[in-house]
Amino acid sequence: MSSMVKVNGLAHSFGREDVLKEIDLTVSRGEIFGLLGPSGAGKTTLVKMIVGILEPDEGGIFIGDEKVPSLDLMRSIGYMAQSDALYQELSAKENLDFLASIYGLNKQERKEAIHDVLQIVNLQDHKNKIVNQFSGGMKRRLSLAASLMHKPNLLILDEPTVGIDPVLRQSIWEELTKLKENGMTILVTTHVMDEAEKCDRLAMLRDGYVIACDTPEKLKENKQVESLEGAFLAYGGRNL
């Protein structure tokens, strides 16, 4: 499999705090790649850099053959931030319509895209509701829908299922698997172990270092533990 994202020697600090140190990662085309790490490990910082909205102090990132940041790349990346970025005064449909037009979809395409993504996150019935009347989980789902609208090649999700109930979480993961089977590459951050299990490959991040990177099965096997939690501790991560 060819590589989709290549992160080389990435380092970054906020003021005196070194948040990322020598990160090297490769995400292959068409896989679901998980970024697992405790709060403050630097997951959000890393994915923002991959998206191109934060510039690293050192190192570089390539997506395909192109160097980040690039407006061209942004056209084919879908990004869902950790906190919902929605226009509170607008309805779900208006939010999506706005983003879709920024991605250059025409009127017909926008209509279809809005229908499709609302279906995925199961929000069809709330299409015309104003966002500030949404529950937390509904906002989360709408944010996810917003990142899917332009059918990106690379989908980057920062803790997408926080605040979403187990049933819906299950169905969202089924959708993500479907998207993957249609050729999308997905990069997802999480603290949740059962979600991490569902990733094809996993990087464990702690204190700005990648302490391990492999398939969930291999990670467990290497340390001869039953659970990913055990593997994380064995690789030198303290409690999640």
Added chain:
Amino acid sequence: MNTVAVMKRIIQQFLRDKRSIALLVIAPMLVLTLIWLVLDGDSYHPKIGVADIPEPIQQQLQKELEKDIVEITEGEAKEAFEDGELDAFITFQNLEPSILIEGSDHTANREVVKHVQAALQSVQGNSNKVEPNIEFYYGSENLNVFDQVGAVLIGFFVFFFVFIIGGISFLRERTQGTLEKLLSTPIKRWEIVTGYLLGFGLFTIIQALIIVSFAIYVLDIWMAGEFWQLLIVTFLLAITALTLATLLSAFANNEFQIMQFIPIVIIPQVFFSGIFNLETLAEWIQILSKFMPLTYGANAMQEIMIKGKGIGDVWLDLLVLFGFAVVFYILNIIALKKHRRL
């Protein structure tokens, strides 16, 4: 295309926020009305003392004022001034009327001059006009202060409310994460700034139209120039306020910090833009006022409203104002680099 999308979204959002629209349009009208009520109470009848003035003029004056006139000496008049019991003292010297005005209250000053001139005119007719010789007991106050203030105030309130609303809505774009989300799309930085400018620009045009009409037709502020020309100045001032607000909001982390810009950026502009006479102030303040957009906006508005001048006469002010807006606009685009280099 992206610019249009941003503009459309701003308009949609703003239309849902009725209170902010009210703040933009109704608040300035309300405050102007309050100031008008305080400064322009036209029912004020000045108390006037006279000595040795021709009988017909005295009678006419009495009719004008609907009030008795007291005959006193100059010495008594000055005593009455000290006690604040008299507004003006009129005598005739060499057949020329001479008015001594108490001078501490603009409304009274204006009323005195208005009534005396009306009385003189109705007695003398238009043929041989004798201009009264006016002196002030307290200082030499500029009689036009009220009308001057009116022009500056319209400019100020437009500036103020556009600044607040523009600044806070752009700030919210950052704090609620939508700016970051937008920057993760292929939109260009200038498209975001331009979209904002156009979306809000539409509301500032409406705002300028309503406030200027209100001041002129309802409050009856002195207006010698052309309506549409005043509108252009007001709009230009609003756009300058908007671009400045979005720029400064990049340096604020919350709504409260936007408010902190008011005493630093807004209030000094009021003081140094023409409400008070700048020529008497220290040189450094005069230089400082040259860096304030409101100085040029207020000056242009005064010229148009009070002196009846046109765009052709105030083009330099407008050019400077436009220059401010362009510079702020470009700085806005550069400030977004903080979030994304491209």
